Amino acid sequence: MSDIQKSSVFDVEQVRQNFPILGEKIYGKPLVYLDSAATSQKPQGVIDAMSYFLLKENANVHRGVHYLAERATEAYEGSRVKAQLFLNAEYAHEVVFVRGTTEAINLVAQSYGKKHIGEEDEVLITEMEHHSNIVPWQMLCEQTGARLRVVPINDNGELLLDEFERLIGSKTKLVAVTHVSNVLGTINPIRRIVEMAHVQGARVLVDGAQAVPHLKIDVQALGCDFYVFSGHKMYGPTGIGVLYGQSELLDEMPPYQGGGDMILSVNFKKTIYNKPPYKFEAGTPNMAGAVGLGAAIDFLTSLPYEALAAHEKDVLDYGTRMLSAVPGLRLIGTAHAKASVLSFVLDGVHPHDIGTIIDREGVAIRVGHHCAQPLMSRLGLPATARASIGCYNTRQDINALVAALGKVREIFQ
């Protein structure tokens, strides 16, 4: 898959060679891609694995008895085992393939939530959640009469654990919290949160969408009940993601959708459901996507983790220093524990205008509310500009961003 040799040295130029799109020119200028938190770019290994599957192995999984059906099933189930090892889950059947983080959260809300969360019960989320970790719980609360409660943050963008402890109680049935904030970069103390929740008998779902490309994930060490993420933010394709759920929980959860592959037997009186994970994978799945996710896991795990983390931290710290020195610029999100996100506002210039102007310099960032409107309200901002860092970004990318912000000042003096 990846031609990077595992070593303790992180060679960013060699890593960049794996990403063909980084050679593109944008308006005649080299692409400076600082939008990996929206979606990451894809390494050649992922592109090749998906292409190989479609060229050589494609057939429907779990159904056929012919040669290709077997090859396709092996490839698909092989990715499940890769995801299991990636998360350090105890069993492969604890890995359910879904479309992405959003679908995984909806699945838990509608399956686990509808069965276990009723009137008088409470779901606890935080002020820094993405809409996809707010709206499914609001929908559940509307359906069941349960109450949604929200843990506030401080001005640096850190979760107030005292408030968390105050808000959690015997009524709390589920805590849904992001591992890393997509706007602030804050890394939340998941182990502490899980401990506090479990004392109250509450289950914990962790939104790992922004964490998986940057942090080593061990669901058993974290102790969480559910962990969810998307493939496309960790160098894999869109349309594929993972719901990890503890075996006993998945066993007793009702199906989310009905259809093929999720049944053992069907007659018009009664259908017997298949066991997890198949119970939750109705219909022909995203097979090439799962293969691509497997290749993305191969790519990520081929990088020396400590050295990758040190490299990303170096670019983040350098970016923090360089952006702080830009006149009129204010960084949003200054948590002590932080990963790979540089949100900022610039005096007198709306983020949307920043995005348009620096795009013409080849610099791609995200501007807007980042699907976190309640967080924007808390911060008192309509929007921010956000530069986010992936394994392939360098200090030069930060320099290009700062130079492009100079062009913004030329226009908005």
Next chain:
Amino acid sequence: MNNELRNLYQEVVIDHSMRPRNFLKLEDSTCSAEGFNPLCGDHLTLYVKLADGVIEDIAFQGDGCAISKASASLMTTALKGKKQEEVFALFGRVHALLTEGPNGGENLDGVGKLAVLSGIWEFPLRVKCATLAWHTLRNALEGNVRTDFNKTNNGVNNHES
């Protein structure tokens, strides 16, 4: 500086975005409406005072990018004293200017100062920023109180009709 950017952010546009005209709440408005663009968080409230089918006064408040603010500001300065029925025809011409540019073949008579927005056609993702004020005005005049642009990746969507 890139030419398209120069055309987009002309001095008049920057001036109107930083010092928007008619930027206040009209206490004696006869109709008003709110406009939202959830993609970028633009939000404005438009106030119109109509008398005998004529826009006697018009003003707005809100927050948004330079394009949305400048467009709203320029719109208010262009419409004072205009008859209500002239507004829709003018919007049609402005819309053509924003989506097709100055050489789009549309008759631009009467567009006047609004022509400074003609650089936007090179930036299709930003067309909605410029049309928000106009859609909100149409809603105000038609008695709808809220304009919501759906999130799309294309500035020219079904709302741009």
